[in-house]
Amino acid sequence: MVLQALRIALRSLKVNKLRTALTMLGIMIGVAAVIAMVSVGTGAQARVAEQIQSLGSNLIIALSGSTNQAGVRLGQGSQTTITEDDASAIAREVPAVQVAAPSSRGNAQVVYGNLNWSTAIQGVTADYFEARDWPVDVGRPILQEDVDGATKIALLGQTTAQNLFGDADPIGQIIRIKKVPFTVAGLLSRKGQSAWGQDQDDVIFVPLSTAKKKVLGVSQANARSVGSISIKIRPDENMTDAETQIRELLRQRHRLQPAQDDDFWLRNLSEVLQTQEESSKVMTYLLAAIASVSLLVGGIGIMNIMLVSVTERTREIGLRMAVGARSRDILTQFLVEAVTLSLIGGVIGIALGVGGSNAINALAEWRTVLAPEAILLAFGFSAAIGIFFGFYPARKASRLDPIEALRYE
Amino acid sequence: MDSSAIIATEGLAKDYVLGPHVVHALRGVSVAIDPGEFVAVMGPSGSGKSTFMNLLGCLDTPTAGRYWLDGRDVAGFGRDELARMRNAKIGFVFQMFNLLPRTSALENVELPLLYSGLPARERRRRARERLAAVGLADREHHHPSQLSGGQQQRVAIARALVNDPAVILADEPTGNLDTRTSVEILALLQRLNRDGLTIVLVTHEPDIATYASRRLVFRDGRLRSDEHVTPLDAAEALKSLPEEEEAVA
Numbered sequence: 001m002v003l004q005a006l007r008i009a010l011r012s013l014k015v016n017k018l019r020t021a022l023t024m025l026g027i028m029i030g031v032a033a034v035i036a037m038v039s040v041g042t043g044a045q046a047r048v049a050e051q052i053q054s055l056g057s058n059l060i061i062a063l064s065g066s067t068n069q070a071g072v073r074l075g076q077g078s079q080t081t082i083t084e085d086d087a088s089a090i091a092r093e094v095p096a097v098q099v100a101a102p103s104s105r106g107n108a109q110v111v112y113g114n115l116n117w118s119t120a121i122q123g124v125t126a127d128y129f130e131a132r133d134w135p136v137d138v139g140r141p142i143l144q145e146d147v148d149g150a151t152k153i154a155l156l157g158q159t160t161a162q163n164l165f166g167d168a169d170p171i172g173q174i175i176r177i178k179k180v181p182f183t184v185a186g187l188l189s190r191k192g193q194s195a196w197g198q199d200q201d202d203v204i205f206v207p208l209s210t211a212k213k214k215v216l217g218v219s220q221a222n223a224r225s226v227g228s229i230s231i232k233i234r235p236d237e238n239m240t241d242a243e244t245q246i247r248e249l250l251r252q253r254h255r256l257q258p259a260q261d262d263d264f265w266l267r268n269l270s271e272v273l274q275t276q277e278e279s280s281k282v283m284t285y286l287l288a289a290i291a292s293v294s295l296l297v298g299g300i301g302i303m304n305i306m307l308v309s310v311t312e313r314t315r316e317i318g319l320r321m322a323v324g325a326r327s328r329d330i331l332t333q334f335l336v337e338a339v340t341l342s343l344i345g346g347v348i349g350i351a352l353g354v355g356g357s358n359a360i361n362a363l364a365e366w367r368t369v370l371a372p373e374a375i376l377l378a379f380g381f382s383a384a385i386g387i388f389f390g391f392y393p394a395r396k397a398s399r400l401d402p403i404e405a406l407r408y409e
Numbered sequence: 410m411d412s413s414a415i416i417a418t419e420g421l422a423k424d425y426v427l428g429p430h431v432v433h434a435l436r437g438v439s440v441a442i443d444p445g446e447f448v449a450v451m452g453p454s455g456s457g458k459s460t461f462m463n464l465l466g467c468l469d470t471p472t473a474g475r476y477w478l479d480g481r482d483v484a485g486f487g488r489d490e491l492a493r494m495r496n497a498k499i500g501f502v503f504q505m506f507n508l509l510p511r512t513s514a515l516e517n518v519e520l521p522l523l524y525s526g527l528p529a530r531e532r533r534r535r536a537r538e539r540l541a542a543v544g545l546a547d548r549e550h551h552h553p554s555q556l557s558g559g560q561q562q563r564v565a566i567a568r569a570l571v572n573d574p575a576v577i578l579a580d581e582p583t584g585n586l587d588t589r590t591s592v593e594i595l596a597l598l599q600r601l602n603r604d605g606l607t608i609v610l611v612t613h614e615p616d617i618a619t620y621a622s623r624r625l626v627f628r629d630g631r632l633r634s635d636e637h638v639t640p641l642d643a644a645e646a647l648k649s650l651p652e653e654e655e656a657v658a
Binding site for chain 1: 463466468469488489492493495496497501503505507509510511512520521523524525568572
């Protein structure tokens, strides 16, 4: 019976090709818009997710904080309050912590041959690269022996390597940092931009001990002090709980009274990005909502055409009833017609949407991600529109009085 | 009650409510039609003959009275039951032919079978057979617009026959045709009648009614006269009519 109705529907759609095409156009544009817009939104989300990945999604950074000296509050990092010992204490005493890597950072002019480049010099321990999920591309990483022995080796970020060596192989070459010669031991893989647009690859890593002695200098107040600790939390642990435990531990180690401010900062980087991800999600929903409006308008177009079609075919409906069609048969016929119209439009719309999304990707170089669920949703939605907007005209047709309908001019 | 009758009505009445007025379109008609009769229903407009035909055709339900079609009392039937009766027992022929446009003759003839749940092969076979019976075997794939008026009406008659109905109800079947084509159509109906088919034909033209064997005349919602007559033979009448080229519509 449905197959029969489908045949009848297809024939009646074929009879009026232009009208069918125009009606489908509404649904086509609607479905295509939903798919393309959602793919743009999903693309933006995927970018943010990748940034989180590149940063290490479960990273907490402890920074030296402000101090309060006789009522004068100095700014962040005004005193180097956190130390290498804090780092080992965190790694030892907070179970949720996978690794805690102390590091210090400064800027210096670096010279290789007749080229020079000002870049960030970061003194790190062997754990740092694990904490940041940052593997070595070529050469070897900084090892515990390098830190213990204060060897003069350096690991280059991609940007720095490009600026000092161009395309030449930097491994084994000698560079001078503040006139101190360092051997390039390795080249790190590309990390990309940080969440706030900083180039993370413009950096040179040296062993923490070497950095203190030869490049950045040792703090007068505390030789063990460092600029920051990168703390990686185990994958299944709760970030907020871990942060609280680290804060408690550091307050205790720094002998802070309950009334005193923290003399350090804990920055949970994933929070920043999660906010961004949240906002790009909202953008996706917004785009989808706007595109849905065109789908709705397409649906109203179908209803419009179906109503016209019912009026135009009143005599046909009367005849079908006279030869034995029940109300149900007429209802099915017109409903199937509307659903066929919207489904064919939907399928073409999906093709257009996928094509459009790829075109945006290629031409605008705007990353798009095709979500299969968005395609399924658009398809289901167009079928639902066919049923919803086809029902009223179909019911109107099925309730016609056969005598009136047969006489209709 | 005559139990052999294919159509029997008893005090059949129909009122229409038009605003504050009640129109008594049919005021109690009792009639019995036996299988194999060829009945002409006549009367001026407003006489109630159309209302009577709508009731016979199961397109409408009576306000009062009873109606037996092929032994079943259909007066109390609902919409779907009436549709089933129309599908199984009645073949309609209309003045305007009412063929589906842009649809082949064969598919037009098949239409009633779509609603009786026959398999496609059987539908096709029966439609072919009926189309051949009305002399249009070579026009199966023509669309109505490619057929003359007479041919279109013959397709409509084939459609009315396709379900092996108990009765053919023809409402002014020659109203849109010229004289010769009208007589041709009547000759076809007479031939089918001689083969045993019951036909009820509505017309306001006395000429057309002369080809039927019984004449019912309606006036003011009542049956005025009911007489059996000797019909003219349409095939004979055709011989005395001048030959004409059938105009292709």
